[in-house]
Amino acid sequence: MLDPIISIKYMISGYVVILAVLAAYLVSLIMRWRNLKRTLRSLEEIQKRISPLDRGMIDDYEAIKR
Amino acid sequence: MEPQPNALKVLNVLCAVLFLAALGMVFIYAPLEETMDYVQKIFYFHISTGWVGMLGFLAAAITGILYLVTHDQKWDILEFAAVEISLIFFSVTILAGSIWARPVWNTWWTWDPRLTTAAILEMIYIAYLLLRQGIEDPGRKARFGAVYTLVGSLSVPMTFLSIRLFRTIHPAVIGTASASSQGGFNMTPPMVVTMVFCLVTFSVIFITLFWHRIRLGRLAQAVEERQLEAQS
Numbered sequence: 001m002l003d004p005i006i007s008i009k010y011m012i013s014g015y016v017v018i019l020a021v022l023a024a025y026l027v028s029l030i031m032r033w034r035n036l037k038r039t040l041r042s043l044e045e046i047q048k049r050i051s052p053l054d055r056g057m058i059d060d061y062e063a064i065k066r
Numbered sequence: 067m068e069p070q071p072n073a074l075k076v077l078n079v080l081c082a083v084l085f086l087a088a089l090g091m092v093f094i095y096a097p098l099e100e101t102m103d104y105v106q107k108i109f110y111f112h113i114s115t116g117w118v119g120m121l122g123f124l125a126a127a128i129t130g131i132l133y134l135v136t137h138d139q140k141w142d143i144l145e146f147a148a149v150e151i152s153l154i155f156f157s158v159t160i161l162a163g164s165i166w167a168r169p170v171w172n173t174w175w176t177w178d179p180r181l182t183t184a185a186i187l188e189m190i191y192i193a194y195l196l197l198r199q200g201i202e203d204p205g206r207k208a209r210f211g212a213v214y215t216l217v218g219s220l221s222v223p224m225t226f227l228s229i230r231l232f233r234t235i236h237p238a239v240i241g242t243a244s245a246s247s248q249g250g251f252n253m254t255p256p257m258v259v260t261m262v263f264c265l266v267t268f269s270v271i272f273i274t275l276f277w278h279r280i281r282l283g284r285l286a287q288a289v290e291e292r293q294l295e296a297q298s
Contacts, residue, residue, distance in 0.1 A: 001100070001101055001103065002101070002102055002103050002105065002169055002170070004103050004104065006169055007102065007103035007104040007105040007169060008103075008104040008105075010104075010105045010108075010165055010166070010168060010169050011104040011105045011107050011108060013165050014105070014108040014111075014112075014162050014165040014166060015107075015108070015111070017158070017161050017162060017165060018111050018115070018158050018161075018162055021154065021157060021158050021161070022154070022158065025151075025154045025275075029275075029278055029279065029282060032282055033281075033282055033285065036282070036285045036286055036289050037285070039289050040285070040288060040289050040292060043289070043292040043293065043296055044292070046296060047292075047295070047296065
Protein backbone atom coordinates (compact mmCIF):
# COMPACT_ATOMS: atom_id res chain seq x y z
CA MET A 1 0.00 0.00 0.00
CA LEU A 2 1.16 3.53 -0.82
CA ASP A 3 2.01 5.94 1.96
CA PRO A 4 -1.20 8.08 2.29
CA ILE A 5 0.83 11.30 2.61
CA ILE A 6 2.72 10.61 -0.61
CA SER A 7 -0.48 9.47 -2.30
CA ILE A 8 -2.39 12.61 -1.31
CA LYS A 9 0.53 14.81 -2.46
CA TYR A 10 0.42 13.30 -5.96
CA MET A 11 -3.38 13.47 -6.08
CA ILE A 12 -3.30 17.21 -5.29
CA SER A 13 -0.52 17.78 -7.86
CA GLY A 14 -2.55 15.91 -10.48
CA TYR A 15 -5.69 17.95 -9.92
CA VAL A 16 -3.77 21.24 -9.77
CA VAL A 17 -2.24 20.45 -13.19
CA ILE A 18 -5.60 19.40 -14.66
CA LEU A 19 -7.39 22.52 -13.41
CA ALA A 20 -4.52 24.86 -14.36
CA VAL A 21 -4.37 23.62 -17.97
CA LEU A 22 -8.14 23.81 -18.44
CA ALA A 23 -8.29 27.28 -16.82
CA ALA A 24 -5.42 28.52 -19.01
CA TYR A 25 -7.22 27.34 -22.14
CA LEU A 26 -10.44 29.03 -21.04
CA VAL A 27 -8.57 32.31 -20.42
CA SER A 28 -6.86 32.03 -23.83
CA LEU A 29 -10.27 31.62 -25.52
CA ILE A 30 -11.62 34.72 -23.76
CA MET A 31 -8.51 36.78 -24.57
CA ARG A 32 -8.51 35.78 -28.24
CA TRP A 33 -12.23 36.60 -28.51
CA ARG A 34 -11.71 40.06 -26.97
CA ASN A 35 -8.71 40.84 -29.19
CA LEU A 36 -10.55 39.82 -32.34
CA LYS A 37 -13.60 41.89 -31.34
CA ARG A 38 -11.35 44.91 -30.77
CA THR A 39 -9.69 44.43 -34.17
CA LEU A 40 -13.07 44.08 -35.87
CA ARG A 41 -14.35 47.29 -34.23
CA SER A 42 -11.23 49.21 -35.32
CA LEU A 43 -11.59 47.98 -38.90
CA GLU A 44 -15.25 49.02 -38.94
CA GLU A 45 -14.32 52.49 -37.63
CA ILE A 46 -11.63 52.91 -40.29
CA GLN A 47 -14.14 52.00 -42.99
CA LYS A 48 -16.69 54.46 -41.55
CA ARG A 49 -14.10 57.27 -41.43
CA ILE A 50 -13.59 57.09 -45.19
CA SER A 51 -16.04 59.82 -46.23
CA PRO A 52 -18.02 59.75 -49.50
CA LEU A 53 -15.64 62.46 -50.84
CA ASP A 54 -12.64 60.20 -50.10
CA ARG A 55 -14.43 57.31 -51.75
CA GLY A 56 -14.95 59.48 -54.85
CA MET A 57 -11.25 60.36 -54.88
CA ILE A 58 -10.30 56.69 -54.56
CA ASP A 59 -12.62 55.85 -57.48
CA ASP A 60 -11.09 58.66 -59.60
CA TYR A 61 -7.58 57.48 -58.75
CA GLU A 62 -8.43 53.94 -59.76
CA ALA A 63 -10.03 55.16 -62.99
CA ILE A 64 -6.85 57.14 -63.86
CA LYS A 65 -4.74 54.10 -63.04
CA ARG A 66 -6.81 52.02 -65.43
CA MET B 67 -20.91 38.74 -34.69
CA GLU B 68 -24.19 37.68 -33.07
CA PRO B 69 -24.39 37.40 -29.24
CA GLN B 70 -24.22 34.02 -27.51
CA PRO B 71 -27.28 31.87 -28.29
CA ASN B 72 -29.43 30.89 -25.29
CA ALA B 73 -28.56 27.21 -25.75
CA LEU B 74 -24.88 28.05 -25.37
CA LYS B 75 -25.58 30.11 -22.24
CA VAL B 76 -27.45 27.12 -20.78
CA LEU B 77 -24.51 24.87 -21.67
CA ASN B 78 -22.09 27.27 -19.90
CA VAL B 79 -24.08 27.00 -16.67
CA LEU B 80 -24.56 23.24 -17.08
CA CYS B 81 -20.80 22.81 -17.52
CA ALA B 82 -20.03 24.67 -14.29
CA VAL B 83 -22.66 22.69 -12.35
CA LEU B 84 -21.57 19.32 -13.77
CA PHE B 85 -17.89 20.08 -13.19
CA LEU B 86 -18.48 20.93 -9.52
CA ALA B 87 -20.69 17.86 -9.13
CA ALA B 88 -17.98 15.69 -10.75
CA LEU B 89 -15.40 17.04 -8.29
CA GLY B 90 -17.83 16.31 -5.45
CA MET B 91 -18.37 12.75 -6.66
CA VAL B 92 -14.64 12.11 -7.05
CA PHE B 93 -13.67 13.44 -3.62
CA ILE B 94 -16.77 12.63 -1.54
CA TYR B 95 -18.82 9.86 -3.16
CA ALA B 96 -16.18 7.59 -4.74
CA PRO B 97 -14.49 5.32 -2.18
CA LEU B 98 -10.74 5.15 -1.64
CA GLU B 99 -8.93 2.41 -3.53
CA GLU B 100 -7.18 0.02 -1.11
CA THR B 101 -3.69 -0.17 -2.64
CA MET B 102 -3.17 3.22 -4.29
CA ASP B 103 -5.19 5.29 -1.82
CA TYR B 104 -5.86 8.95 -2.82
CA VAL B 105 -3.75 9.07 -5.98
CA GLN B 106 -6.19 6.68 -7.70
CA LYS B 107 -8.70 9.57 -7.77
CA ILE B 108 -6.72 11.05 -10.67
CA PHE B 109 -8.13 8.12 -12.70
CA TYR B 110 -11.60 9.73 -13.11
CA PHE B 111 -10.34 12.88 -14.85
CA HIS B 112 -7.48 11.04 -16.59
CA ILE B 113 -9.87 8.69 -18.37
CA SER B 114 -12.49 11.39 -19.08
CA THR B 115 -10.04 13.82 -20.70
CA GLY B 116 -8.57 10.93 -22.72
CA TRP B 117 -12.04 9.97 -23.91
CA VAL B 118 -12.99 13.46 -25.13
CA GLY B 119 -9.50 13.98 -26.59
CA MET B 120 -9.81 10.89 -28.78
CA LEU B 121 -13.43 11.72 -29.62
CA GLY B 122 -12.32 15.16 -30.83
CA PHE B 123 -9.57 13.75 -33.05
CA LEU B 124 -12.14 11.46 -34.66
CA ALA B 125 -14.55 14.40 -35.04
CA ALA B 126 -11.75 16.32 -36.79
CA ALA B 127 -11.31 13.43 -39.24
CA ILE B 128 -15.04 13.39 -40.00
CA THR B 129 -15.14 17.17 -40.59
CA GLY B 130 -12.03 16.72 -42.77
CA ILE B 131 -13.92 14.24 -44.95
CA LEU B 132 -16.89 16.63 -45.10
CA TYR B 133 -14.55 19.44 -46.25
CA LEU B 134 -13.04 17.25 -48.98
CA VAL B 135 -16.54 16.37 -50.21
CA THR B 136 -18.16 19.83 -50.03
CA HIS B 137 -15.19 22.29 -50.11
CA ASP B 138 -17.17 24.39 -47.63
CA GLN B 139 -14.88 26.50 -45.42
CA LYS B 140 -17.12 25.95 -42.38
CA TRP B 141 -15.90 22.33 -42.09
CA ASP B 142 -12.31 23.59 -41.90
CA ILE B 143 -13.24 25.86 -38.98
CA LEU B 144 -14.88 22.89 -37.23
CA GLU B 145 -11.89 20.64 -37.90
CA PHE B 146 -9.37 23.14 -36.52
CA ALA B 147 -11.55 23.72 -33.44
CA ALA B 148 -11.82 19.97 -32.76
CA VAL B 149 -8.06 19.44 -33.02
CA GLU B 150 -7.20 22.39 -30.77
CA ILE B 151 -9.57 21.34 -27.96
CA SER B 152 -8.63 17.66 -28.24
CA LEU B 153 -4.95 18.55 -27.96
CA ILE B 154 -5.63 20.39 -24.71
CA PHE B 155 -7.61 17.49 -23.26
CA PHE B 156 -5.12 14.89 -24.43
CA SER B 157 -2.23 16.87 -22.91
CA VAL B 158 -4.12 16.83 -19.61
CA THR B 159 -4.49 13.03 -19.94
CA ILE B 160 -0.76 12.55 -20.46
CA LEU B 161 0.25 14.96 -17.68
CA ALA B 162 -2.24 13.52 -15.17
CA GLY B 163 -1.23 9.98 -16.13
CA SER B 164 2.40 10.79 -15.59
CA ILE B 165 1.69 12.19 -12.11
CA TRP B 166 -0.36 9.09 -11.29
CA ALA B 167 2.40 6.80 -12.60
CA ARG B 168 5.15 8.31 -10.41
CA PRO B 169 4.05 6.77 -7.06
CA VAL B 170 2.48 3.64 -8.64
CA TRP B 171 5.11 2.64 -11.25
CA ASN B 172 7.94 4.53 -9.56
CA THR B 173 8.64 6.51 -12.73
CA TRP B 174 7.18 9.58 -14.45
CA TRP B 175 7.45 8.04 -17.90
CA THR B 176 8.28 4.74 -19.55
CA TRP B 177 8.34 3.80 -23.25
CA ASP B 178 5.49 1.36 -22.84
CA PRO B 179 3.24 0.71 -25.93
CA ARG B 180 0.30 2.74 -24.54
CA LEU B 181 2.41 5.70 -23.45
CA THR B 182 4.41 5.65 -26.68
CA THR B 183 1.33 5.55 -28.93
CA ALA B 184 -0.26 8.34 -26.85
CA ALA B 185 2.89 10.48 -27.21
CA ILE B 186 2.95 9.84 -30.98
CA LEU B 187 -0.74 10.81 -31.22
CA GLU B 188 -0.07 14.06 -29.35
CA MET B 189 2.95 14.89 -31.54
CA ILE B 190 1.02 14.17 -34.77
CA TYR B 191 -1.52 16.84 -33.87
CA ILE B 192 1.05 19.35 -32.56
CA ALA B 193 2.74 18.98 -35.96
CA TYR B 194 -0.66 19.59 -37.60
CA LEU B 195 -0.91 22.99 -35.86
CA LEU B 196 2.67 23.95 -36.77
CA LEU B 197 2.43 22.88 -40.41
CA ARG B 198 -0.95 24.55 -40.87
CA GLN B 199 0.51 27.87 -39.71
CA GLY B 200 3.01 27.72 -42.57
CA ILE B 201 0.37 27.69 -45.34
CA GLU B 202 -1.09 31.04 -46.39
CA ASP B 203 -3.63 30.12 -49.06
CA PRO B 204 -6.92 29.31 -47.20
CA GLY B 205 -7.97 26.65 -49.74
CA ARG B 206 -4.63 24.83 -49.58
CA LYS B 207 -4.57 25.13 -45.80
CA ALA B 208 -8.03 23.56 -45.50
CA ARG B 209 -7.20 20.77 -47.98
CA PHE B 210 -3.97 19.99 -46.12
CA GLY B 211 -5.81 19.98 -42.78
CA ALA B 212 -8.51 17.65 -44.06
CA VAL B 213 -6.08 15.07 -45.46
CA TYR B 214 -3.76 15.33 -42.45
CA THR B 215 -6.50 14.80 -39.84
CA LEU B 216 -7.87 11.91 -41.86
CA VAL B 217 -4.49 10.14 -41.93
CA GLY B 218 -3.66 11.23 -38.36
CA SER B 219 -6.88 9.74 -37.03
CA LEU B 220 -5.49 6.25 -37.75
CA SER B 221 -3.36 6.68 -34.63
CA VAL B 222 -6.48 7.03 -32.44
CA PRO B 223 -7.63 3.37 -32.61
CA MET B 224 -3.97 2.37 -32.45
CA THR B 225 -3.59 4.22 -29.12
CA PHE B 226 -6.88 2.88 -27.79
CA LEU B 227 -6.13 -0.74 -28.69
CA SER B 228 -2.44 -0.71 -27.73
CA ILE B 229 -3.14 -2.02 -24.21
CA ARG B 230 -5.08 -4.93 -25.67
CA LEU B 231 -2.72 -5.77 -28.51
CA PHE B 232 0.69 -5.48 -26.85
CA ARG B 233 2.36 -6.51 -23.61
CA THR B 234 2.08 -3.38 -21.46
CA ILE B 235 2.17 -2.21 -17.85
CA HIS B 236 -0.76 0.17 -18.43
CA PRO B 237 -3.96 -1.22 -16.85
CA ALA B 238 -7.18 -1.57 -18.90
CA VAL B 239 -10.50 -0.31 -17.59
CA ILE B 240 -12.67 -1.93 -20.27
CA GLY B 241 -11.86 -5.53 -21.18
CA THR B 242 -8.96 -7.66 -20.00
CA ALA B 243 -5.62 -6.06 -19.27
CA SER B 244 -2.22 -7.44 -20.19
CA ALA B 245 -0.80 -9.91 -17.63
CA SER B 246 2.09 -7.51 -17.03
CA SER B 247 -0.15 -4.52 -16.17
CA GLN B 248 0.55 -2.68 -12.91
CA GLY B 249 -1.72 -0.31 -11.00
CA GLY B 250 -4.96 -1.93 -12.12
CA PHE B 251 -7.87 -2.26 -9.68
CA ASN B 252 -11.36 -3.72 -9.45
CA MET B 253 -13.97 -0.99 -9.65
CA THR B 254 -16.76 -0.99 -7.08
CA PRO B 255 -20.25 0.23 -8.21
CA PRO B 256 -19.75 3.78 -6.76
CA MET B 257 -16.46 4.00 -8.69
CA VAL B 258 -18.23 2.98 -11.92
CA VAL B 259 -20.99 5.56 -11.31
CA THR B 260 -18.37 8.28 -10.69
CA MET B 261 -16.44 7.31 -13.82
CA VAL B 262 -19.58 7.41 -16.01
CA PHE B 263 -20.60 10.76 -14.46
CA CYS B 264 -17.15 12.22 -15.23
CA LEU B 265 -17.30 10.89 -18.80
CA VAL B 266 -20.68 12.60 -19.32
CA THR B 267 -19.44 15.82 -17.67
CA PHE B 268 -16.35 16.04 -19.88
CA SER B 269 -18.41 15.24 -22.97
CA VAL B 270 -20.67 18.23 -22.17
CA ILE B 271 -17.60 20.43 -21.48
CA PHE B 272 -16.13 19.34 -24.83
CA ILE B 273 -19.34 20.20 -26.73
CA THR B 274 -19.51 23.62 -25.03
CA LEU B 275 -15.85 24.47 -25.69
CA PHE B 276 -16.23 23.21 -29.25
CA TRP B 277 -19.14 25.58 -29.83
CA HIS B 278 -17.17 28.52 -28.33
CA ARG B 279 -14.12 27.66 -30.45
CA ILE B 280 -16.24 27.49 -33.63
CA ARG B 281 -17.61 30.97 -32.85
CA LEU B 282 -14.04 32.18 -32.35
CA GLY B 283 -13.05 30.66 -35.70
CA ARG B 284 -15.93 32.42 -37.45
CA LEU B 285 -14.98 35.73 -35.82
CA ALA B 286 -11.37 35.28 -36.95
CA GLN B 287 -12.62 34.64 -40.48
CA ALA B 288 -14.79 37.79 -40.37
CA VAL B 289 -11.78 39.86 -39.21
CA GLU B 290 -9.62 38.40 -41.99
CA GLU B 291 -12.26 39.29 -44.60
CA ARG B 292 -12.53 42.86 -43.25
CA GLN B 293 -8.74 43.23 -43.33
CA LEU B 294 -8.65 42.11 -46.97
CA GLU B 295 -11.48 44.57 -47.77
CA ALA B 296 -9.62 47.41 -46.05
CA GLN B 297 -6.41 46.60 -47.93
CA SER B 298 -8.14 46.57 -51.31
